[in-house]
Amino acid sequence: MTSESGALLEIRNLKKHFQVGGGMFGSITGKKEYLKAVDGISLSIEPGTTYGLVGESGCGKSTTAKMVLMLEEPTEGEILFEGKDAINADKDAKRHYKSSVQAVFQDPWASLNPRMKVESIIAEPLEVNTTMTRAEIHTKVGDILEEVGLQQYQAELYPHEFSGGQRQRIGVARSLALNPKLIVLDEPVSALDVSIRA
Incomplete structure (x- = not known):
């Protein structure tokens, strides 16, 4: 629609x-600066x-x-x-909006939880926003990893075990999990080495 x-x-x-x-005088005069x-x-x-x-x-x-x-x-x-x-x-419409609009952030170090395995990172939006079973989520995570050029066994690894480019692929995989209608990419390659940006 x-x-x-x-x-x-x-x-x-x-x-x-x-x-x-507004500084000292701004707080006295009530004048606000923006x-x-x-x-x-x-x-x-x-x-x-x-x-x-x-x-x-x-x-x-x-x-x-x-x-x-x-x-x-x-x-x-x-x-x-x-x-x-x-x-x-309303609350339900905002929830629908937030699942339909996903993001890939600039810094994969900051946007991926270092204590979570890749499978959990990608599965989290599915667990929160769908009624899929654990088996269905596991299968979907494997499929998404392959779509972004990673392998299924890598779902058991932690973010620090990947290169910068691979971590960014994990971010892309997480954003694809809910089949969003819009993906917002905020400078997704700026944190990567120039040699791998292409």
């Missing part, structure tokens, strides 16, 4: 302003397309991604997913 415009995701005039320290991290972005993503958001460092790309992923609350604006308001949705 998409919106009337045909968009899977539509962002309208999205803003995120962070309050910054950093405009994102100031009125609008975009539309059609189903089955790839969309690249490009800009200099610090221009708000990651903040925009965090708002789309519901990790940051927008100051103002709308996020429509399949034509429905994602920001003001």
Whole structure:
């Protein structure tokens, strides 16, 4: 299902302003200062397309991604997913949204729990969001690992036993587990060695 415009995701005039320290005089006068991290972005993503958001460092790309992923609350604006308001949705609709929109983060070291085996990392969203049996989850995890170029036996390993590129593949595998309609990639290769980015 998409919106009337045909968009899977539509962002309208999205803003995120962070309050910054007003200093001693700001607290006395009550004057607040804000950093405009994102100031009125609008975009539309059609189903089955790839969309690249490009800009200099610090221009708000990651903040925009965090708002789309519901990790940051927008100051103002709308996020429509399949034509429905994602920001003001009820609990069930937000749960559906969060399982339909997944992420691959910039730093695989920070985004993978070092105490969990790869199978548990990939299985976790399935355990939380589906009614699949353990056997079905085990089979699905093996299939996903193969899809991203890893082998099934590697499900029993920990993240530190992989190279940076392989850890990023684990992140991709986790994001694919729920068959999302949209995957947000926040600089997924920037933490990797230049020789393996391609």
